Amino acid sequence: KAGVTQTPRYLIKTRGQQVTLSCSPISGHRSVSWYQQTPGQGLQFLFEYFSETQRNKGNFPGRFSGRQFSNSRSEMNVSTLELGDSALYLCASSLGGFQGSDGYTFGSGTRLTVV
């Protein structure tokens, strides 16, 4: 079966701009989680969507937002980009079953560089 697809793979943006990243989960997976990965902070949880509803949220400013569509595809948006937003953004899909016990399938990520 197809894996988790993230687009685009690479992105270069200027400070102050906004960006939208896309994630298509594995067919049948209803939960999509987003993580930010940086060398300094490691993997940090952004938010999780399940059946089009935000179910969990990490400690990121309101500039970071997301949504999920009825086909489980998800987008995340970052507005007013800052240099510190440069990171690998990872999408992870799961069945969304009992308390996240099924583990994640990750996409290859979107490498965002803010200049």
Next chain:
Amino acid sequence: AQSVTQPDIHITVSEGASLELRCNYSYGATPYLFWYVQSPGQGLQLLLKYFSGDTLVQGIKGFEAEFKRSQSSFNLRKPSVHWSDAAEYFCAVGARGGSYIPTFGRGTSLIVHP
């Protein structure tokens, strides 16, 4: 809230040697435990997971991990390392109640010498 520590930032082994990557967690009850591997420029791949039952868990690519409640540990092992195992390894712990979003360790970078 749960937390996880991977004490080793880098581990260097020779090809064919055995491997053990350490993971210690903090959680008030038995957590869900995971090991993931990340190759350069890629996302993370699930190697194995522990929920309950047998404390020795077999995963993909010849890896195994043992849950030791008394030591709050979930160490990853492989009897013979291949050059293709060079990657970043992440341990993650998930709570069984409340927000079950897993917490990831900072990772251990595995370097394999020929």
